[in-house]
Amino acid sequence: MTINVGMIGAGAIADDHCNAINRYNGAAVTAVAEINPERREGLQKKHAIAKGYEKWQDLVADADVDAVAIALPNGTTVFATITHEGAAALGLTPGLPVAAIFKASAVILGVSV
Secondary structure, three states: OOEEEEEEOOOHHHHHHHHHHHOOOOEEEEEEEOOOHHHHHHHHHHHOOOEEEOOHHHHHHOOOOOEEEEOOOOOOHHHHHHOHHHHHHOOOOOOOOHHHHHHHHHHHHOOOO
């Protein structure tokens, strides 16, 4: 079984994540979401990524995507997870306050906040 990973973002960090994910048997980056078409298409070409989306919401809605890696600039990642669509895709209650998301994440990771 292959885990199909969707990549949100197509910058240098996304490139690093694609290299790491594609190195393992059983995982492959199969979709990318990036607002900049040149960056999106460049990452698709470099890593043979079949699907490209302008909006990350479309990537998250793709039934063929099993997991999502968020490779956005610092300070923007949290916004991709706390919007209505992002929260629902992550199994969170839409509109959940940011503090609750951080606290839930800390519990999952076993760290204190």
